[in-house]
Amino acid sequence: MIGQGYSMIFARSRVILQELNKVLPSTLWSQQLRSGRLAAMASIHSFTHDVFQPPADIMPSNSIDKEAFKKTATIPALKVNKRCIHKVLKAFKMATFSRPRFAVIREVLTNPDEKFFLLDPQNMCDLEAMTERQQSVLKENDVEERLHEYTLELTYKDWQPHEVLQRLLPDSVEVPTGFSRVGHIMHLNLRQAQLEHKKLIGEVLLEKTPGIKTVVNKLNEIDNTYRFFNMECIAGEPDTVVTVKENHVAYSFDFAKVYWNPRLSTEHQRIIEKLHPTDVVYDMFAGVGPFAIPAAKKGCEVHANDLNPESFRWLEVNAKQNKLSSRLKASNLDGRQFAVDIVKPDLITKAKEGFKYKAHIIMNLPAIAVEFLDIFPSLLSLVPSELKDKIPEVVVHCHGFSKSDKPAEDIQSRVEDILKCRLNCPEIHDVRDVAPNKEMMCISFSMPSTILCAPTNGDIGGGDHQTEHQTEQSGSAEGSESDQDGPAIKKPRTH
Numbered sequence: 001m002i003g004q005g006y007s008m009i010f011a012r013s014r015v016i017l018q019e020l021n022k023v024l025p026s027t028l029w030s031q032q033l034r035s036g037r038l039a040a041m042a043s044i045h046s047f048t049h050d051v052f053q054p055p056a057d058i059m060p061s062n063s064i065d066k067e068a069f070k071k072t073a074t075i076p077a078l079k080v081n082k083r084c085i086h087k088v089l090k091a092f093k094m095a096t097f098s099r100p101r102f103a104v105i106r107e108v109l110t111n112p113d114e115k116f117f118l119l120d121p122q123n124m125c126d127l128e129a130m131t132e133r134q135q136s137v138l139k140e141n142d143v144e145e146r147l148h149e150y151t152l153e154l155t156y157k158d159w160q161p162h163e164v165l166q167r168l169l170p171d172s173v174e175v176p177t178g179f180s181r182v183g184h185i186m187h188l189n190l191r192q193a194q195l196e197h198k199k200l201i202g203e204v205l206l207e208k209t210p211g212i213k214t215v216v217n218k219l220n221e222i223d224n225t226y227r228f229f230n231m232e233c234i235a236g237e238p239d240t241v242v243t244v245k246e247n248h249v250a251y252s253f254d255f256a257k258v259y260w261n262p263r264l265s266t267e268h269q270r271i272i273e274k275l276h277p278t279d280v281v282y283d284m285f286a287g288v289g290p291f292a293i294p295a296a297k298k299g300c301e302v303h304a305n306d307l308n309p310e311s312f313r314w315l316e317v318n319a320k321q322n323k324l325s326s327r328l329k330a331s332n333l334d335g336r337q338f339a340v341d342i343v344k345p346d347l348i349t350k351a352k353e354g355f356k357y358k359a360h361i362i363m364n365l366p367a368i369a370v371e372f373l374d375i376f377p378s379l380l381s382l383v384p385s386e387l388k389d390k391i392p393e394v395v396v397h398c399h400g401f402s403k404s405d406k407p408a409e410d411i412q413s414r415v416e417d418i419l420k421c422r423l424n425c426p427e428i429h430d431v432r433d434v435a436p437n438k439e440m441m442c443i444s445f446s447m448p449s450t451i452l453c454a455p456t457n458g459d460i461g462g463g464d465h466q467t468e469h470q471t472e473q474s475g476s477a478e479g480s481e482s483d484q485d486g487p488a489i490k491k492p493r494t495h
Helices: 002-023 026-045 082-091 132-140 161-168 192-208 262-272 292-298 309-321 335-353 369-375 407-419 468-472
Strands: 071-081 105-107 114-118 148-154 180-182 185-188 214-222 229-236 241-246 249-254 280-283 301-305 328-331 359-363 394-402 427-435 438-446
Touching (some): 082 114, 082 132, 185 192, 192 214, 192 229, 241 262, 262 292, 262 427, 280 292, 292 309, 292 328, 301 335, 328 335, 335 359, 335 369, 359 369, 369 407, 394 407, 407 427, 407 438
Parallel strands (some): 185 214, 280 301, 301 328
Antiparallel strands (some): 071 114, 071 148, 214 229, 394 438, 427 438
């Protein structure tokens, strides 16, 4: 009688749906009726429709009651012979009960030759939801065309971090959605409202993210000398020494004492692709070496500098561990002093040796790098006239921030104002959005020899006439940013 009653209900439902299909537009059917039909059929089959959500009765709290996250759900499943499970899996891929690190193939305790194949009740709650192709695959493999009710026991370990935090955080507090991963460290930038719950957030993310041993939150304070953000450990081990791989190169450093941004990986590679193995590279704000190390690995002669003693130390470590110490010379100087003491004499030496290749100067300190360009006019003013024509072509890659509606025009104008000349067809690249209405740009251009060798009343490049302002602007830390990263909203603009 139960089976007969079910057949009558199902048949009557089909008749009603067919009649509605005649009088309602197809768009209305797809948008309004399908969800209602799936819900109705899920009810007939006793499937759990909100299986992807933790229990609704969990109250916001700064502590985790794992027992409260237990849930029993009933979902549809096919009973499939293990010989053909992969064929069925391929046909029903879009209807699979999909969860990260969740097994969709389960044992049938009464028959070791069969498996349960779990389906998503929101996509497959009755046989009518199957496509002709899916029905054909079942028939070809002798699989019973029937949806079994599979009881699924969900526990705390089955829920994703955002699902747990949605239940535990107050409705007024947004669940963190973005973070950076640096080795075993998860790096957060929590908003003000989230700070009260930072320990809870850190604990959940630490436990739910494989490979993470430390969770840190970036503080608003920035080290004004070496320009890296201070941070606090909110969960896990207070160990900030990491080893990471970027573009097939290994780097080691103390993340709490140097600047590293994994979002700049593409930019690092873009600049490296512009280098020829015979070129010489002067990395003015090298950090721990994300430009300098791969440049040396490519075959370039590299002079890399950073004012931060920690960055300098790890730069040498990274050169050594990548077996590149013979090609990379590291220094721990102010940026302008590096230009005077390293770049200037080396360019003169290259001119004497008849060096025929390019010299690249990388300036990746976007907060203030443009201001350091003032060291280059007349840097080579005292070079003997017979050598001036032999100075290698100097190509500058200078990074900077812009809050202008036209950031490309903005950074070019600022560079030209400092150099007091018009640039000939510079290449301007939009690196990334840093914050709403704030872009990180890179301008690459050939430094005119007339600027480098411009005559002056004194040896401006000699460093004797640096102003107090110049000394204060010494700077360090590759790519450091003075604003917090946040969701980026591009403003319409023209280049």
